Amino acid sequence: MIYVVKPGDTLYSIAEQTQIPVWKIAFDNQLSGQPNLVVGQSLLLLDVDESGSIRDNLYVTGYAYPFIERSILDQTFLALNELLVFSYGFTFTGELVPPYQDDLWMIEAAWENGVKPMLVLTPFANGTFNNQLVKVLAENIEIQQTLIANLLATVQEKGYAGVDVDFEYILPEDRVGYAEFVGRVRETMNVNGYKVSVALAPKTSAGQEGLLYEGMDYALLSANADNVFLMTYEWGYTYSEPMAVAPINMVQRVVEYALTEMPAEKIIMGIPNYGYDWPLPYEKGITRARLIGNVEAVQIAAENGAEIQFSDIAQTPFFTYTREGISHEVWFEDVRSIEAKINLAKEYNLWGVGYWNLMRPFRANWLLLEKG
Known part of the structure; x- marks a missing residue:
């Protein structure tokens, strides 16, 4: 089902060898913008009307902004159970701040495709997470009550299925x-x-230091929510x-720690739908990587005559050019790295997997998680 391109392979030779039509291989792997196959590139090979789903009973969710292209969002509905609409902010008095773009079309599209839309609440101010907003909220019950009332009214008015709380940089004193x-939101x-x-930020121990981690109490938060989303990405x-x-x-380290604090059936394991392109040599504090899509990464390799390699330790593809x-x-994701992550989630009997984010095309990924 997953084929790694070897020297001398062409789309036509692979089609002849597998008896899968050229158009089907090209469509499933989004090869239209790619000038040639790349040695080391992984292809998902599915015959016409064949399902490649490896999800079993995994629940699948993912974040998307309201400015996502409709055609890209439609591809994800093949696999999604839930759509996390990013995001609503709030003020210091507990008033909700809606996204700049209208979110109603996403809510309607989700329900039409049997997918549950969730309102994502973030402490955003001027485009960044603001822990002072969190501090005021955590320490003032009246503001909490106002915000919760506004959340309920919006969920009911817009037709959301619930709320996802995505706060970061929580101060240690605001942990509880x-x-x-x-x-209270859940109640x-x-x-x-x-x-x-x-x-939840990706912790590997209860006492992990750092502003991302110290305010995140895995046990308390999991006990106070229906499920948790582990943000297991952004090491690179x-x-x-x-x-x-x-x-x-x-x-795996994050998952194993999480399982000491909460039941597996509450855990959604995060998966990135993107990669990065670093200019070299790397200089700490100076070098800035460019965010790219996974399909785009392979196109870059093809355009520059690169050969894709695969890290046995990270279980992730990479190349230089x-x-x-x-x-x-x-470094980016392909169907091999996605398969490894899905298998990890299944190995630990987790409830599901979730994507940050759905904004870039990756059809082969959704075919791997196609709903029955």
Whole structure:
């Protein structure tokens, strides 16, 4: 089902060898913008009317902004159970701040495709997470009550299925207050027939230091939500040294710690739908990687005559290339790395997997998770 391109392979030779039509291979793997196959490229090979789903009973969700292209969102409905609409903010007085773009079309499209739309609540101010918003909210019950009332009214008016709470950079002193707020949201939503999830930074121990982690109490938050979304990605990020965004060995460490604090049936394991392109040499604090899509990554390799390699440790593809005298290193996701992550979620009997984010095309991924 997953074929890794070898030297000398062509689309036509693979089609002849597998008896799968050329058009089907090209369509499933989105090869239309790619000048030629790349050695090391992984292809999903499915015959006409054949399902490649490896999901079993996994629940599948993912985040998307309201400005997502409709054609890209439609591809994801093949696999999704739930759509996380990113995002609603709030003020220091508990008033909701809706997304800049209209979200109603996403809600309607989700329900039309049998997918549950969820309102995502974030402490955003001027485009970034604001822990002072979290602090005021965590320490003031009246503001919490106002915000929760506004959330309920919006969920009911817009037709959402529930709320996903996605707060980051929570101050250590707000750890308990934040978890209690999530519990109050859940209490109100559950009584009215809605669910509540909460996103968690990827911790590997209870005492992990750092602003991303110290305010995140896995046990308290999981107890106060219907399910949790582990943000198991961004080891490789814009300012990091070149590396996998979600190396499987690190993802596994987070999952194993999470299982000491909460039941497996509450856990959604995060998966990145993107990669990064780093210019070399890497200089800490100076080098800035470019965010790219997974289909785009293979196109870059094809255009620059690169050969794709696969890290056995990270279970992630990567390659290097040179353009205009500048060397680059690229790490991204393909069907092999996705298969490894799906198998990890199934191995630990997790409830599901979730994507950050759905904004870039990756049809082969959704075919791997196609609903029955």
